[in-house]
Structure formats: C-alpha cells, structure tokens
Amino acid sequence: MALLQARHFCKDFGAVNVIPDLSIDIQEGDFTVLVGPSGCGKSTLLRMIAGLEDITRGELLIDGRLANDLHPRERGISMVFQSYALYPHMSVSENIGFGLKLEGCSKAEIKQRVGDVADALQLGELLHRRPAQLSGGQRQRVAIGRAIVRKPRIILFDEPLSNLDAKLRVEMRMELMKFHSNHGITTIYVTHDQVEAMTMASRIAVMEKGQIRQFDTPKKLFDAPTDPFVAGFIGSPQMNLFEVSKVDGKTLVTKEGATISFAGLSSDRIGHAATIGVRPEHVSIGGKEGELAFMARVDLIENLGDESIVHLVSGTQKITARAFYGAECRVDQEVRLGFREANTHMFDQAGQRLA
Ligand SMILES: Nc1ncnc2c1ncn2[C@@H]1O[C@H](COP(=O)(O)OP(=O)(O)OP(=O)(O)O)[C@@H](O)[C@H]1O
Numbered sequence: 001m002a003l004l005q006a007r008h009f010c011k012d013f014g015a016v017n018v019i020p021d022l023s024i025d026i027q028e029g030d031f032t033v034l035v036g037p038s039g040c041g042k043s044t045l046l047r048m049i050a051g052l053e054d055i056t057r058g059e060l061l062i063d064g065r066l067a068n069d070l071h072p073r074e075r076g077i078s079m080v081f082q083s084y085a086l087y088p089h090m091s092v093s094e095n096i097g098f099g100l101k102l103e104g105c106s107k108a109e110i111k112q113r114v115g116d117v118a119d120a121l122q123l124g125e126l127l128h129r130r131p132a133q134l135s136g137g138q139r140q141r142v143a144i145g146r147a148i149v150r151k152p153r154i155i156l157f158d159e160p161l162s163n164l165d166a167k168l169r170v171e172m173r174m175e176l177m178k179f180h181s182n183h184g185i186t187t188i189y190v191t192h193d194q195v196e197a198m199t200m201a202s203r204i205a206v207m208e209k210g211q212i213r214q215f216d217t218p219k220k221l222f223d224a225p226t227d228p229f230v231a232g233f234i235g236s237p238q239m240n241l242f243e244v245s246k247v248d249g250k251t252l253v254t255k256e257g258a259t260i261s262f263a264g265l266s267s268d269r270i271g272h273a274a275t276i277g278v279r280p281e282h283v284s285i286g287g288k289e290g291e292l293a294f295m296a297r298v299d300l301i302e303n304l305g306d307e308s309i310v311h312l313v314s315g316t317q318k319i320t321a322r323a324f325y326g327a328e329c330r331v332d333q334e335v336r337l338g339f340r341e342a343n344t345h346m347f348d349q350a351g352q353r354l355a
C-alpha cells in the first residue's frame with residue numbers, strides 16, 4: 001500500500017477552483033518531484049498534504065488512515081519552504097529545536113536531537129549563529145534540519161534551492177540526494193528546474209491546471225510522454241511540436257505553414273497524427289535519406305561551446321535543432337532538416353500518444 005494517498009483532491013479558493021480532481025499515490029521511500037507551470041497548483045497540493053490548507057473535497061490517507069482532519073503536527077510530515085521561514089531572533093540551534101520544544105520534549109532530548117541533526121548537516125560549528133549571519137546554503141541546511149529533527153515520515157520541499165546561486169544549487173542538490181539515499185525519508189519535492197527534477201526524482205508528476213498529466217519515471221517521461229503537454233514540458237530546449245493541418249500524398253503541412261515530406265516511410269502512423277513532436281537533438285541539419293524532411297531558414301545560432309542551439313523558421317513554424325560540436329550553417333541560410341520517424345512522438349486529435 002502507498003504511504004500517502006491523495007484521492008480525488010479538490011481545492012476551491014472562494015469561488016475559484018484551482019484543483020478539480022487530483023489523485024496520486026506516493027510510495028514509501030520514493031523521491032517524488034512535482035513540476036508544472038507557475039500557478040498550476042504545486043504549492044497548494046503540498047500545503048493540502050501538510051495540513052496548512054483545507055482539502056475542499058477528497059481524502060488524504062496516510063498509511064491507509066484518513067488524515068484530512070489531523071492537525072499538521074499529527075501527520076508525521078515536515079515542510080521546507082522556498083523562503084526557509086527561519087526565526088531571525090533565534091540561533092541555529094533554537095531554530096532547529098523549536099518544534100521539539102513545542103512538542104514538550106525535555107531539554108536534554110532537544111540537545112541530543114539537535115546535535116545529531118547538526119552533525120548530519122554539518123552545522124555543528126554554526127549552532128550559536130543567527131540566520132542573518134549565515135550564507136544562503138547554510139540557511140537552507142538549517143531549514144532542512146528543522147524539518148528532519150522531528151523525524152517525519154514524509155518531508156515536503158517547495159522549491160528549496162531556487163534562492164541559491166547556480167554553483168550552490170548543484171552542491172545542495174547532491175547533498176539532498178545523498179541525504180535521501182542515506183535516510184530514505186519519503187520526499188515530495190517541487191521544482192521549476194528540469195535538471196533537479198530529472199536527476200533527483202524516482203518519479204515525476206507533471207501538473208497542468210490542477211491536474212496531473214503524467215506520473216512516471218524521469219526516463220519514461222522523457223522517452224514516451226503520453227500527451228503533447230508533457231512532451232513540450234519535459235526537455236530543454238523544449239521538444240519541437242508540429243500541429244498537422246493537412247496531409248497531402250507524401251507531404252503534410254503544419255498549422256504554421258511548414259511543409260514536411262515523409263516520402264519513404266512505411267508506417268501509416270503519421271496518417272493519424274494531429275501533433276508530431278521531435279526533440280531538438282533529433283533534428284539533423286542537412287537531413288538524410290529515409291527521414292522526414294523539410295526546408296527552413298536559420299534565424300539564430302546560440303553557441304554553447306560543446307554544442308550549438310540552432311533556431312530556424314519555416315513559414316511561421318519555429319524549429320530548434322541541437323548540434324553537437326558546432327553547427328555547419330550560418331544565419332539566413334536555407335537548410336534542409338531531417339528527422340527519423342523512430343525519434344518522433346505522435347499524438348492523435350484527442351492528445352493520446354500513438355504507439
Ligand atoms: N490563498 C489563496 N487564495 C486564492 N487563490 C490562491 C491562493 N493560493 C493560491 N491561489 C491560486 O491557486 C493557484 C495555484 O497556486 P499555487 O501557489 O499552488 O501554484 P504553484 O504551482 O505553486 O505556482 P508557482 O510555480 O508559481 O509557485 C494559482 O492560480 C493561485 O493564484
């Protein structure tokens with residue numbers, strides 16, 4: 001049985017419904033990542049699980065027991081916020097131990113547990129400082145310390161690394177991954193960072209407008225997105241999506257006016273496709289025999305050192321190609337593009353993936 005189950009969650013803020021009907025099962029020990037556009041309901045979902053927000057309709061089960069009406073402290077859940085929300089007038093050790101004090105733990109026990117957590121997070125030297133005397137990464141660790149000192153079964157993170165600079169973010173990401181593999185605490189983690197999502201998650205839930213579009217392993221999400229939204233959301237630069245306007249013999253025209261030839265293909269899958277997706281790394285400049293092919297004009301080349309991102313246009317259709325070790329083309333050049341059918345993601349009119 002899943003450790004945590006959200007069943008038919010619905011959330012209204014006054015007259016506005018932000019989560020219509022959402023269900024998800026979280027397995028014990030998993031590192032679940034929630035991603036989705038701003039405003040899709042990620043924080044709201046975490047807050048409903050934590051007990052900081054009412055569940056308008058639906059059931060929250062923890063270990064199979066109904067938890068809707070449990071006080072946040074009784075749920076065995078801790079939450080780490082983006083802002084850290086540390087108490088500025090308290091020292092690091094008081095910040096970490098505050099929750100235990102509220103629970104009525106003895107001074108000796110608080111000292112012991114705060115000490116253990118400080119050791120695990122390398123905060124031992126900093127216990128007497130106040131938050132203002134710490135770096136961003138250290139504050140972040142204090143916030144995590146405060147969450148784990150209560151020995152939660154589930155820990156919720158709402159964009160915990162987004163205030164840190166790029167280098168520190170990478171370091172903290174690795175620390176969090178090590179922490180998870182050492183302690184195995186069931187984790188739900190919200191991020192806007194695709195690399196964090198792909199590298200940290202056992203499973204990723206991609207949300208849109210209060211709904212979960214796909215809940216899968218990072219690899220499955222990347223290799224076989226089940227709908228065009230997920231296809232466009234996971235991957236950077238994002239997947240090229242062509243909306244088919246009409247098919248005529250062995251060519252198709254996209255809604256944006258690109259004419260793609262698919263002569264030489266044996267499969268008739270393309271005849272059922274309303275949307276065709278292809279990742280930038282699968283678009284070849286020059287094109288080869290047996291590929292779907294079309295002409296486009298180079299609009300901009302972004303040189304990143306080991307790779308180039310080439311932005312092209314065909315009609316008003318924008319296309320991105322990723323070329324490793326430099327692109328052999330120049331701005332304004334008309335080039336032939338090609339991609340293999342095996343590398344396409346096709347979706348029908350209803351947005352269902354075509355096998
Ligand atoms: N207290 C509130 N009252 C009214 N509307 C709210 C409240 N909190 C959130 N919302 C609305 O609910 C929707 C979901 O918000 P939420 O904060 O969960 O999004 P999010 O996915 O976390 O976005 P972001 O990535 O920007 O943090 C948004 O449209 C937001 O404006």
Ligand SMILES: [Mg+2]
Nearest residue numbers: 042043044158
């Ligand atoms: Mg949020």
